[in-house]
Amino acid sequence: MSSKVSPSRPLRRESVESWHLETDVLIVGLGAAGASAAITARDAGAEVVVVEAASAGGGTTALAGGQIYFGGGTPTQKACGIEDRLEDMFQYLMLASGPSADEARVREYVDNNLAHFDWLVEQGLEFKPEYVKAKLNNTHGDEGLIYSGNETCYPYDEQARPAPRGHKGKAKGEGGGALLMDTLIASAERKGAWVLYEARALTSIVDEQGRVVGLVVRIDGEERCIHARGGVVLCAGGFIMNREMLAQHAPRLLLSNFPLGNPNDTGMGIRIGQGAGGCAINMHEGFVSLPFYPPSCMVEGILVNGKGQRVVAEDVYHGRLGEEMFAAPDEKFYMVIDSRNFEAMEKPPLGGYSVAAVGETIEELEAELALPPGMLAHTLAFFNEHAAAGQDPLFHKRPPYLKPLDQPPYAAFDFSMGGGAWFPAFTFGGLDTSLDGEVLNAEGEAIAGLFAAGRTTCGLPRWGAGYASGMSIGDATYFGRKAGAAAAGC
Template sequence: MDGMNGLTALRVNSAEQLPWDDRCDLLVVGFGGAGACAAIEAASRGLSVLALDRFEGGGATALSGGVVYAGGGTPYQRQAGYEDTSEAMFNYLRQEVGEAVSHATLRNFCDGSREQLAWLERQGAAFEASVPPHKTSYPSDQYYLYYSGNEAVPAYAASAKPAPRGHRTKGPGMSGASLFAPLKASALRHGARLRCQCEVRRLVLDLDDKVIGVEAWQLPSGSRAARQHARLSRWAAAIHMYAPALADRLRARQRRIEQTSAIRQLIRAEQAVLLSSGGFIFNRDLVRQHAPQYLDGLPLGATGCNGSGIALGQSAGGSVTRMDKISAWRFINPPLAWARGLIVNARGQRYANEEIYGATLGHAMVEEQDGRAILVLNRELMREALRQVGPGKVWNFQRLPVLLNLLFNAKRSSSLAGLAKRCNLPPELLRQSVERYSRAARGEVADEFGKSAAMLANLDQGPWYALDLSFDSKLFPCPVITLGGLKVCEDSGRVLDHAGQPIHGLYSAGRTAVGVASNLYVSGLSLADCIYSGRRAAAHVADQFALQPARSGEQQCNV
């Protein structure tokens, strides 16, 4: 959607003014995790649902690891021998969520977590109680329940009893497709309709500023243009992580096909339009405007994460917030040996507990240290790292960057002074950082950042190695996603205007809207929020529809 930052809505005197091509009660714009869950919820409550997706559906959900953050004593936590309560989940998450949502909303999210997981199972998703023996950024196909955030890190565990809450959907490889497939099937089974390769370019508003429909553009089904568009979509998704520039050129070809071959469709939404088309990480202008320090990161998500849903909401008067919240993922485990080393900034000073979750480390790296992260290891840890990423031990996407950096990005020296010189670091400050770290590893002093004793390593013996894992590293790209978006009523999911009032007929969910995951990222929290917010919006639309015969006025939203 070119020029989306300045979209204007199509305004009409009344719905009868336009020759509508299709009608529904709830129109879902973007059929990923949030959109599919909204479609299921609305259709199961008797609403007619039509979902539109610019591609084939799935969005970032289908490309993800399929991890759903859930706790409070799920069946899989209990089977694995872990006790958990919604209170412990709340006490942990409030440290991550901050002020993104109210404590009341976060508590509601936590209290309903077990039911939400059971709801997913009723749609056909499967989970398992197998827990990996060590902390990891993403478990192998042997394991499906893990610590997916900072739960076990001492500073966090002091406020909330830790428990593994990352419920990875049962399925081979990256499990996002294994989560989305049953959601899509359930939505269609409940009667929702899906139009693919159909892009919404404008909202339609009446004289009362109520959203009454959309102007969409769809590629003719089965046409040569549609087949070519689908092929380019698959290619771009497949190569993006390895050749992002080439993937961008394929996306540009897709856009040209849409501009020349799509056919205009006017679709009436009798009750509401739900915007759930993802975040905006692929909109480089928006990233440059709101968070330019993240431009060097590797955009992570689906091609549709270009801010189109946010722009549509703004065109109807919607307000945005937390647009500067972008999550950078600097995962250094696996290999576990890397997390036992120490990370320093451009001044040779250590600034974090290296065992913290990758997004927490990435946040500190970008927001506090000008993007610098230099990992210091000794020979013992280097050898241990190589063993830990051997064949069959980790995923290829975890192994290959590690091997590339061990082979081509490791500076070696027989002295710390020599290492500092090779890395342009102040020698004395680096020496002091390593000395303090080693003293903590020997148990002589407490670690200044509260690192677990088992994760410390005595680095007295060299030779020493330094790997530059800074944000702009070409050999160790740092994935980034956006967390901000449209401001919504936390009770209903209705989009709010600049005065904090709901826009009639307009809702938003998932990463198009601000939600539980809009502060600091935790694996599985975004998907869990997509499910939660999609169902919340659909339930409110259905409840309002049920009240219509007796309703005399619009209920205000308290935010």
């Protein structure tokens, strides 16, 4: 075999000298999508081999907080006394998908999400039916339900009745992703999926008709050919760790100083899929964030730019707020609070931001921050006047976080890029797929034998400005199942 195997150049089947292994379904990656695909393919009676580049499974999901976006009346919502309707969840996810919305995909996910919740429970995942109302990225304990997006914010709340839909398995704090992956991997192993660790997929193997019939995989330092009679399923994550791909496709994500991913999120699944004729779409989009809460009290501040202008409703999801900074990386941004919330200066908050200035008066703060004289004072006066009346005519920030900042002294946190704060990011772009997980070429035609799911695809999450936590894992597990079933011939 050529020593220059490249994902961009599939191996022709006639060049394969011998098969190292043969199976029905060959899955690349044992993260949320791959594990879900493996379980479903095994349930369908298929032989399943998973090749995982790392020495353990879990992927990026195992590193994540583990939110899963469910709604429309889940057992957890009902037990917490939360009313929700599938139609409101659908409306919300459509708004959250912005200009890149894929209506059929949103509909598919919403219509099947309650059954998918049950499926996860069948695999062994437990949800503690307790709702935490505070503005959080995740629950601190093992409670199962929070608001994980912009549902209560303008203009979403006017167009889709809000409900908390961020569900986490019963693990403390950020341990939800690890618990989910332990659960899924244990289920996949119980059902007889065979996992090869430290096995790196290198390129596809295609027959004369262009059908994908297997993969070249590096195992123990050797390039081996594995035959997939039914199909290959690419679940190898996104490309946030591949700076060259970011520069080519999503340059603004290079601004992130905190890539959210595992070291194998190098886009290899996408590149293998492209090599076999797949079309990668929406490659510029991603999740970008400034995780500025908790503490919840930070949300009571006003976010101003270096011109002293407010720029966003401060009660939005942290991803929506982070978008503002990513869109203007050379701009200064400050979160201004008054003395009522000075406790925020004592407890280091999640986002790692620092105090830029403190002032006895707003004029003093303005001077300390070197803002154009008069701008911040006017911005604050205008905000306070209306906030006292429960109004925010500029950005429609909502109670309970809408309060006049009228208790000097004032402080400002530096939210600028390069100012010390964390700016996490991961990619949304990937292979175009049918709702069954078939990889599509640029003409929308399915490539025989090739399937994909998770962040190797462009799935449910498509727009950073509208993202809600839980959309990625919901997408990866649900559409992972679909791809596994399709590869198994169901």
